[in-house]
Amino acid sequence: MHEPVKLYSDQTQLANRYQDLPSNKSSLKFFYENARSIRKPGKFDELQCVLKAISSTVHVIIITETWLRSEQHAKLHCLPNYTHIYNYRNDSRGGGVSIYIHNSITFETSEEVYKDGNHYVWVYLPKYALHIGAIYKPGSTSVRAFLDIFSMQLESRKSSLVFGDFNPDLLVTDIDVKRSQTKQRIQYEAVDYENLHKGINDATYTNEENKYDYLENFINTHITDSKIYKTKIMNLPRDDWINKEIIDMINRRNLLWQQIKADKRNEALKNKFIVERNKVGKRISADKSKYYYNEFMKCSNSPKKMWNLINTLAANKIKTTCAPPKIISDSQVITDGTK
Missing domain, CATH: 3.60.10.10 (Endonuclease/exonuclease/phosphatase)
Incomplete structure (x- = not known):
């Protein structure tokens, strides 16, 4: 025993x-x-x-x-x-x-x-x-x-x-780690309004009897001819630590920034922006830390779930460089960040 x-x-x-x-x-x-x-x-x-x-x-x-x-x-x-x-x-x-x-x-x-x-x-x-x-x-x-x-x-x-x-570096994407989720692409029909406008202007329209059905068919025909297919990329679900309060704070900060750009000499506005900017950073850090702390505590008795969570964190990085693809000065390419 x-x-x-x-x-x-x-x-x-x-x-x-x-x-x-x-x-x-x-x-x-x-x-x-x-x-x-x-x-x-x-x-x-x-x-x-x-x-x-x-x-x-x-x-x-x-x-x-x-x-x-x-x-x-x-x-x-x-x-x-x-x-x-x-x-x-x-x-x-x-x-x-x-x-x-x-x-x-x-x-x-x-x-x-x-x-x-x-x-x-x-x-x-x-x-x-x-x-x-x-x-x-x-x-x-x-x-x-x-x-x-x-x-x-x-x-x-x-x-x-x-x-x-274990030394997991959560700030760097491992070259072997692939995101478990990919953004969903959805195709949908849309109207090319420029083509619609041009098609209607170029068309010959006669409706001497002012019949509604004739007008309706005329418009529907040109709308159908002007339809195109577009692809929409669906955003991935937001992490649970991202909440309405954080989004509202970011919006308030961005609004202050727009006001500063219109009134650059307003020191009171600048100070208000700095306070709001710092609040956003602290709130994001606090909410994210609290969320992941709770997630780790939930799987404290399950090593497999624990490492799945760590793996998710390690894979949650897309960009491996912040270098711009090109810097052009006087029509000359100075650097190419893709090489």
Whole structure:
């Protein structure tokens, strides 16, 4: 029978000293650190000092960015009474993840992968029916390639606890990430009024008996001849954080800007515009932060939904450059931003 795992996400206890950390003898204890090289002189010694200072046994230690580059490095960085499971890279500087399992804990190494510059190590604790993941994704690697592997890993494990350094750059569109939604294009009929006007003027119209049906047919014929097909691009649904209050504030700000353009010397109007502009920026930032905070909280117990949300954020960028396509001066092309 598996022992239940209790995770308390709503209770955070801080301590100024490691020895003052609360201890519960019946709980499974974890220690996580993003080390940025345990090979650096004094770093691994400091880790051992920290573990010594903690009053109770730490059962699982997870380290990201170990900067190990060989089996020899891994052997030199073992901890007494712990088994060292690791994944390193030797094709470039940095990276690497390690999991140290205390000898009192039975475990199985279920997966150890280095692919596309990302590190994944998974161990399974049968006694607790719990999978532990140590993940490192550098900021320079593909979000799509990372999520493809990580999502499959999460889906194949029922109960997981993940530690890692993920570095998603939400300000830059990953070249491999494509928008899940595309703007819908709708074709519709419209009247080319210039052609309609020209056609009616050029036509010979005689209706001596002033019959309405004849007039109606004459107009309908020319309208039909003047019809053209146009394509309308439907905007994507607005994000939930965009609301009527924000739109109204933007409109008020834009109205003030138009007034300033007509009265450039009006300092009171300029100050009013600055206040309104700042209000818009703060309101957008606050509402967007609140919205995504709530969205993350909704999927706090579902890693798959969590990473789908992160993936949506990472893909929510269209322009990769703000450079103009051309700058022309004196009929000469100075630069071409498309090249």
